[in-house]
Amino acid sequence: MHNRRRPTLRLRRLAAEMRRRREESGxxxxxxxxxxxxxxxxxxxxxxxxxxxxxxxxxxLLDLYGVNSERAAYLLTLLRESDQRGWLETIDADLPERLTTYVELEDEARSVLNYESSFVPGLLQTEGYARAIIRGVLPEATLAEVDSRVEVRLRRQEVLTRETPIRLWAIVGEGALRHRVGGNEVMREQMLRLTEVANKPNITLQVLPFEAGAHPGMLGSFHVLNFGQVELPDVVYIDSMAGDLFLDGPADIDRYTVIFEYLRAIALSPEDSVRLITKLAEGG
Incomplete structure (x- = not known):
């Protein structure tokens, strides 16, 4: 259970900018x-x-820091909307703060580039696969904790089918598709789900085959989130054993975007990717 309500994403954005503005003003x-x-x-x-x-x-404060009128209007809008809470508030899921932040950012994103080396991307997971993955990576979690995490993961997927759906470009390593998470039936169901979603107009799915050899994605999975607004810079999210990391510096955004473009170039085409996934679904 949450001991206290966390500040909303909008309030945290406002706070971070006001702190940065003061520091930049000296x-x-x-x-x-x-x-x-x-x-x-x-x-x-x-x-x-x-x-x-x-x-x-x-x-x-905005006057003191010399914030221009356009940016000031945006920050005042953040203030007006700072009490708005997302669907996470309705779920009793005691998530780590950084994971909660990622889910909130994803919910507001216009598009996401996602490279996964070890898992099927979370937005494309079936319930059976999600449950098996969460139980596997969190062996000490209680059944209730697993249930709440599964619920959150499935609710996240609503961004793909909302009125203005998120644009997802996902690249997944072949090893993630061949790893028998949850057993043969769970994997077969998961492969069939991937073949279905690959036909959606807002989803592009590619498989990075073993034959690609050494590549920069071997350093780990990552997400690049874009919000379609000049006021909100892209964000890179990295989930690792050492902890979750958010990067929003221009150099970091450029580096991970270039890496994704490189992986996209050496991955199988969307059509060939679906053929491979279909073969795996059939036990190939």
Missing amino acids: LTQDEVFERTSINQATLYRVENALSRPQVRTLRA
Whole structure:
């Protein structure tokens, strides 16, 4: 169970930008107080998403930091919408904070590039496969914890069928398709699901075959999320044994985008990928 409600994604975005704006302006919290009469406690809460600032407080800070009118309007919109909560609030799933952040970002993304070396991409998993994967990678999880994680994973997939669906380009390593997760029947069901979704107009699926040899994807799986807005830069998400990592620097975005383009070039075509997946579904 959650001990307290986490700040919404919009409030966290607002807090992060306000903290960055102050630091870029070269002002200390004491100097902000001297110029605006906004005390350190209030500023601390604003910059750490501990409370929603009042409109006049936010406007005073935006003026002090010299934020242009277009960006200020966007940040004021974030403030107005900062109480909006996503569907995760309706599920009793005690997820790690960074995973929760990823799910919230994915829910707002316009498109995602996803390379997976060891698993079928989460947005394309069947319930049986998802359950087997979660039980396998989290051997100490209780049945209830597994159930809640499965529920979250299946709910995530609604981004593919909503009114304005997310655009997914997924590349999956051949080894992930041949690994017998959950047994033959679970894998057969999963392969059939992949052949079905590969025909969706908003989904492109490619398989990276063993024959591709050494490639930069061997360093691990990653996601590149795009939000279709200048105000929201792309985000790279990396899930590893060492912990989850978010990168949003231009150099990082460029590097992972180039890696994805390279993998896309050496992977099987979407048509050949479906042929291979169909063969695997038939026991080939």
